Amino acid sequence: MGTCRPDAAMPDSRLPVAVVATGNELLDGRAADTNLVRAARLLAPAGARIVFHVTARDDIGAIADAIRLARPRARVLIVSGGLGPTRDDVTREAVSAVARRPLVEHGPSLVRLARRLPRATAQLAIQRRQALVPRGAVVFPNPAGSAAGFALRLQGCWCVVLPGVPREFDAMLSRVVLPWLHRRGLLRRPAFARALTFCGVPESVADDAIDRLGIPLHGLEIALTVHEGIVKIVLTSREGEARPSTRGRDAAQRILELHRALRRRFGEFVVSAEGRSLEETVARLLGRRGWTVAVAESCTGGRVARLLTSVPGISASFLEAVVSYSNRSKIRRLGVPAASIRRHGAVSVPVAEAMARGAARTAGADVGLGVTGIAGPGGGTPEKPVGLVCFAAWARGRVETAVRRFRGDRMEVQERAAVAALDLLRRMIV
């Protein structure tokens, strides 16, 4: 799941934040809590870190209990969810109970609510609960929805209450709450940080390399994550940039040294020295050369196309993909020689190469990419087991091929093969 090597000897100057997530759906398997990940990513560059997280049922007692547990563990407590109009939405009542302050109607929020409702009166009776806040709370308007957020002080800790809908949670945290925390002087200026993305380097090798570079690591936080074969390293100084002590500047210098040394050490395996994703990197490389690309994919079933088309503006470079699940499709659409399939099998390097050439030629693209393999669970043989995938990239006459064996279930093989295909393309056009 990734490793992180904090330096226990260094004090951490970042603002400690606790998070209370509310919602039965988070505990009964209906929904994953994605707010925590995004909150952490918004808070980290602002110089804050999450130190504690608890999930509570939609129940006044359970939420109040969670708030009481989290409060003494941080200076800011973010409570998310349970601010809607239905009877399950009881977060404001729980906060009111813990703070011992009655709920009062907030006039401006009621006016905003009324404006959002098409037929005011009937709906407003149900919805007006969303304008209630504990007496004396700071009220935050919601730029993306109807329920207002609010903050109030609980014995030395600011308790910030936000809607749980991800879009509203993000909008309020980034556009309203973070600026407010800045104004109150709770956040320092962002910590100095650099990121680096690799493909084809095991996490343990990257981690080990950092130790062997001989650069002192005190005062730095080194976070490694791995996702579908992409390793991302984020190097962060634990000192804010606002008051650059000798120590802080030194940390920033060592981050730049580490960043440079890692680039040199891993060379062609470095996808991006700015922490960009693989698909963004490929899109930028194609754009810089003014080249177009076409894809022929079999076992990845559209996942290579999906990765590329997730990048806005890719239509300038990406012409088309053919997802060929049958031999007939490979032969007719892409001009793969039937003899080649007979002789080598549909999952083979010659067929992958013919697919890459065929994709480029039939689409009139500068670059072609071919992927063919066995995603499983069925279809494997002793010679060609489940997880075996053949790749080819063709770029204006040059060809590169690769064969890989992926472990995991059908979905893991499909997703990792799509990443490996894009990385082969990246290496050809970098």
Add this chain to the structure above:
Amino acid sequence: MGTCRPDAAMPDSRLPVAVVATGNELLDGRAADTNLVRAARLLAPAGARIVFHVTARDDIGAIADAIRLARPRARVLIVSGGLGPTRDDVTREAVSAVARRPLVEHGPSLVRLARRLPRATAQLAIQRRQALVPRGAVVFPNPAGSAAGFALRLQGCWCVVLPGVPREFDAMLSRVVLPWLHRRGLLRRPAFARALTFCGVPESVADDAIDRLGIPLHGLEIALTVHEGIVKIVLTSREGEARPSTRGRDAAQRILELHRALRRRFGEFVVSAEGRSLEETVARLLGRRGWTVAVAESCTGGRVARLLTSVPGISASFLEAVVSYSNRSKIRRLGVPAASIRRHGAVSVPVAEAMARGAARTAGADVGLGVTGIAGPGGGTPEKPVGLVCFAAWARGRVETAVRRFRGDRMEVQERAAVAALDLLRRMIV
């Protein structure tokens, strides 16, 4: 995020479980905690429910603190993560501290570890920590990895400690821990449950319909989730089936009545009366008819193909997809008339229809599906705004078309349009 209407008046007979997740990567934005969702889904049909969840840093004190908070709130406590061989892996030390039992080496686990290592001696020195368990603990072998799990009693609560790697966590929970809890008599037999999947019905409409059917809901748990336009309802009895009280049987009967009434009420919007996903349902419908399908997709960029190819065995029905990002590709690959694109624009119903027909004809498939739209963020006009998507399905001469406008960012438009395309196909071949 989904609603759930528990009945506060009814006692809950399910086993209360608390979860402590450990790992800095869960708190600093590097990884989402997916174990919680999957644990809840494995526990629910076994008659258990998660009542409390807390995330702790990789720190002995923080993990011990979290265990002390969670223990009195449940009868079983699952602690995940921190059992690996590196210095961040301190969960066993934290459990040992809370239980006041020293760590001892577990012989059979050490033997298993040694067998897994290619070159035994050098590696074993680093890895052998993984064979340590608190004295007197019940040790669980790991069917999918190297670190053993274990359980020990903490004042009336069974504390079960498992590796955090999702594949290992799942394998141990489902294949080792749940059977063990059954044998100890902690789990009842599964609760009676029925599921239903819809497409095209807003969550609030489905929720409202349940109230209006006039079937008493006491003793039932009604869970609604919505994901990319698919609403799933799970109806569960709060009484285990093991000791069917009059009340329990009655709840099961009312679940069957509700299930039947909802199927009748929503008719063609029902994707599956067994809770199957949309793509599984489409794959089954195609398989039952022995029909083949080809896809022509533009703005969805491979996502329709990806959904279909996520189903094992789909190669019997799915022939190919063409991801046409350029007009040229639509004309040359699919035979879309250039005049039609000129007259109506690439995003139009006539072009979607020509894409569906062209996909089926050129692939020799029984069924063709066409999708063309504007995913954004750029490319919108007042007449054809971002989020506008045109669909067509062609099945042996019959054609159905649809136009939809989706809200949200590029990814949301792409994913929801792919789901809507498959649903149009489902309706044609059901």
